Amino acid sequence: MSNLEETARSLFKEEKVNLIIGFEEGSRHPRPFFCTSTDDIPKLILDKRCHNNTAVYLTKKDLLGTGLVGIVATLRVLKSALQLSLENQINEGQFIFIAGEDASDVQVLKDKASIQSYVDAHPEIPDSKVEERLHHIESMSREDRWAFWKNELSKCIRCYACRAACPLCYCERCVAEVNCPQWIDPWAAPLSNMEWQVNRAMHMAGRCTGCGACYEACPLDLPINLLTKELSSEISEDFGKGISGNVLSSFNPADKENFFK
């Protein structure tokens, strides 16, 4: 047990990190902060308000440089990092994680195993609001669900903040930008917005860690995290809990369905 400032200092000194990605006080709420020298360490903060999933920076090579990078990691950051590691996007030894929920109590995690055991030891409390909204939508008639989503998604301005904020949306060329063929129309319209969200959800199926960064990033508060959330719960129901990796790139001959004729 140690505090954030001391840990950061020792990382710069002992471990020779060039950069610590953490949080600083922002203009409205804490925000991601790139701490590149010991002079900036006092700016680092960590508390319950630190919502951004900074794992999104782990795959941005031009920001990270070549050296060792430290990252102040909340539970959601660690979960995303585990998934990134599973997908071979980050390597062990590339990052040092300063795990914790509060600046007064952090611990240094360096390898996958210790991150895994930290995550296992800190089970997430399900967000009751999200569960409530999910149940509410599930209980609607199909027509009402269609009306609900059509209304919500017709507001979408296609700023792609949901994509940008998601640590697992790291593709260098997104399907939304492919134009031969043009799978998803690039303009904002109810149906093309829906097609975009369907793609996002399908590409997240079984990979989404449920951090809610997409929803928090959305400037219009569209409840798009519910799509991936719904799929996650269906997937663990259909294919078993604790399934890891990309669910859609694997299969089980015993998979059950009830709609094939």
Next chain:
Amino acid sequence: MKRYIIEKSKVNEWLKQIIKSTERVLAPVKDGEKVYFRPITSPQETDYDSVTTTESAKETVFPRTETLFRFKTEGKDTTLSEVSAESYPQTVLWRARPCDAVGFLPLDAIFNWDYKDNIYNLRRAKLTIVSFSCNTSDSCCFCTSVGGGPGNTEGTDILVTLLNDERALAEVVTEKGEKLISLCPTLFKAVESDEGKSSALAKIPSRFTSEQVQEHLKNAFDSSIWKQQSARCIGCGACAFVCPTCACFDIQDDKCGRDGKRIRCWDSCGFSLFTKHTSGYNPRPEQSMRWRQRLLHKFSYMPDRIKVLGCTGCGRCSRACPVDMNIAEHLYSIANYNHEK
């Protein structure tokens, strides 16, 4: 400019008349936590409390997606047809803010500085803006730093200020505005003075001046500040899409069978694809360069080229940013930064 006094309690009566006589009245409407300009059918739908709407008012003249023309193919032949001017509705934008109204000036300049964009101009000519002075503000507002203010009449047709007593002041700037007043002549009483308007306005401290920023940007292209500021930027288009003056767009074809339309839709210089050539070469490959383009375009290139600042200080980009890229804060640090480094 003509000035009138109207009882606050009669404002809705006036709005009712406006709704009755106009094809479309757009006003701020609350939807969950957010506020949008939406068509209203009764005065009660209007939200008067919010500082600004979540999205800007630019969509009244520059929709997110709009048809430029239609095409129809038969055999080897294609015929084109334009959207009729009548399909653009006569519109009153109700309870805009002064920063919304002033935001139309950069758009006017962009769409008319050289070639005239007729589609924009047709929509614009049919728009009347009734803005309301700000009596509140939030931490993202910085209009006074970019030459605006909570009681600014620039760009508006009518500015209404809710005075500290039972009255409201209507300052009529244009012919279009006068027409709206004439819908209910009995509700208005002409006055000479501004009836103590300034005491009813929000206090928004000026944090820098646009001249300061422009001066500093002159030699800032190679400054290290861009990388520093944009490190946390995740490269979405939220700031550009909620901005009242961002007008970059894309042109696309929407084809259905043999028919289709050419449309334009919003785009953002913050996207990596924006400048990328088909060959894969990208003149602005890094996010820091795209962030630099955004600020330089608004605060250096636009004032240089079309004589208007590309920012109204509405603060929407700061409110929308998922990683708190607060533009006023960044501009302040630019105005106080030594770019020689």
Next chain:
Amino acid sequence: MKDMENKDNNFEPRIVAFVCNWCTYAGADLAGTSRIKYAPNVRIVRFPCTGRIDFMLLLKAFGSGADGIIVSGCHPNDCHYTSGNFHARRRWIVFRNLLDFLGIDVNRITFSWVSAAEGAKWADIVNETVDKIRKLGPYTEYRRAKDYTEEAKQYE
């Protein structure tokens, strides 16, 4: 197509079938050579394998005017490529959930396994689907969401 929608009482459903080359396409072929009559409303699109059928194709089909969709391939364990249909099955389980959650009418999509020997089954699947879609009516609800100008979002 417009004509079909205008006269509701004699609405003819448009069905797009995405089928695999090795089983269902051959099955449909067999239905033909066996002179089994079935509804003419179906347009068949042939793929190497059900594993190749991108979920976006279904959305594109609805968006471009299909009222119903059939997705069909080899029975489990019979895939020409060993496991393509297992992958596809998983994808359809997930995708169907998502569509249902979004309120897209999953009753308009028939999933089936039809082998090269099951010409009669293919004919039944088509007939059943056409009947079902005939009852459900044209899928204008979906197509309307495509048109942003008519839909008049807030501003158009």
Next chain:
Amino acid sequence: MKNNIYLPYVMTIDRIIEEAPGVRTFRLKFKDKEEENAFSFRAGQFAEYSAFGEGECTFCIASSPTRKEYIECTFRKAGRVTSGLERLEEGATMGFRGPFGNFFPIEEWKGKNLLFVAGGIALPPMRCVIWNILDRRDEFGDITIVYGAKSENDLVYKQELKEWGERSDVRLVTTVDPGGETPLWKGEVGFVPSILEKTAPSSANSIAVVCGPPVMIKFSFPVLEKLGFADDCIYTTLENRMKCGVGKCGRCNIGKYYVCKDGPVFTKKQLNDLPSEY
């Protein structure tokens, strides 16, 4: 100019010429005679070409303004729109919006020697100038053309290259990248900048026009400098991405300039003052 600046002229594809693998030249004619008569342009200007249903893309006008009856464009099939154009047949309809941008100041070049340096698919914008000048040959001094492509097959305008090569009043140097030659290849082998250095045209009373991929331009400039060309005697065209062509969409903005309005033709001197975003 039309009232709606986004509405293209409707053109018929009169002839299609296969130039090289994936490269085609379209000869376009106006459907409307009145529009044809009112139309004029100058060498170096560009236009937006549309395949209806696929979109618009930007190329220079490759024919000479001295040849009134048609417009030509040459493009390589690369993305969605060019693929759509490639699918069109002779007699089909396409859109044409233009002319846009500035042009080469040919009138100022009267009496001067001209050097043209081009690589690959960048010969088309220059061809417009070359024909323009060849049609008024006696008003100009020596003409040197250095043109290179990846391989012999990738050279465009093969017929015209032959024609220019046979003229005594034009010095034509063609080159292919090492490995791109066939046993019968009679031209040079090497990258354009080094062949340019080898050709060593005189810079006295001369203008150089350079068009090509960014990397070719980058390496050709120092060679020209070495040969003694002043910065304001070197012209090039910028190839920034564009959508509207009329200074609205913001895509081609570099500094306070818009390539579609202030370009595409720039001198090296002008480029020196521009942010390096091209």
